[in-house]
Amino acid sequence: MKSISYRKDSAFFKDSDKVFSIKDNDDFRRMYRRGTKKGCRYIVVYVQRNKLSVNRLGITVGKKFGNSVQRNRMKRLIRENYRIFNKDMIKGYDIVIAARPSVRSAASPNNRLKAESVPKYSDIESDLKKALISLDILRFNVKQ
Numbered sequence: 001m002k003s004i005s006y007r008k009d010s011a012f013f014k015d016s017d018k019v020f021s022i023k024d025n026d027d028f029r030r031m032y033r034r035g036t037k038k039g040c041r042y043i044v045v046y047v048q049r050n051k052l053s054v055n056r057l058g059i060t061v062g063k064k065f066g067n068s069v070q071r072n073r074m075k076r077l078i079r080e081n082y083r084i085f086n087k088d089m090i091k092g093y094d095i096v097i098a099a100r101p102s103v104r105s106a107a108s109p110n111n112r113l114k115a116e117s118v119p120k121y122s123d124i125e126s127d128l129k130k131a132l133i134s135l136d137i138l139r140f141n142v143k144q
Contacts, residue, residue: 019083022058022094031058031096038134039100040127042119043078046096047135055089057082058096065101066118073118074099081121081128089137097128 022028035046050056059078061071078097102119132138 018054019079019086020054020056022056022096027094028058028060028096031094035094035096036135038131040131042100042102042123042127043131044098044100045128045131045135046098047137048094050092050094053091055086055091056094058094059099060096061099062101065099070118071099074124077118077121077124078128081125084125085128085132085138088139089132090139093137095137 022031031046031048035048037044037046039045057079059075061074063071065071065074078099082095082097129138
């Protein structure tokens with residue numbers, strides 16, 4: 001955990017709505033090797049305890065997912081869903097969310113073409129909620 005070297009009681013962590021990022025490649029690799037994981041249809045969530053009083057988030061969307069527009073849209077959807085669930089999560093974890101590529105039929109005139117498309121907001125929301133509950137990170141069952 002090289003990216004944040006602040007003390008636990010630092011004023012830096014007082015803003016609980018802020019999303020702290022994991023940016024160091026070593027942290028991502030550590031999460032993939034040692035983190036507890038839960039896979040769903042559209043995402044895989046890796047979780048590991050950190051020594052901080054906040055959660056840190058890392059998002060990965062590989063090139064197999066689609067073009068840059070689709071990858072960035074997926075990252076925005078994941079980040080927004082995480083922001084909503086962050087208030088009800090237990091603090092002190094590193095969380096990496098990796099997007100899975102999935103083929104869905106595209107809206108085309110002849111309906112014969114298949115194309116990669118970004119899942120709906122509600123699909124990401126239900127997958128993330130299911131993963132966080134099974135990993136015991138959510139304090140209680142969030143009702144929607």
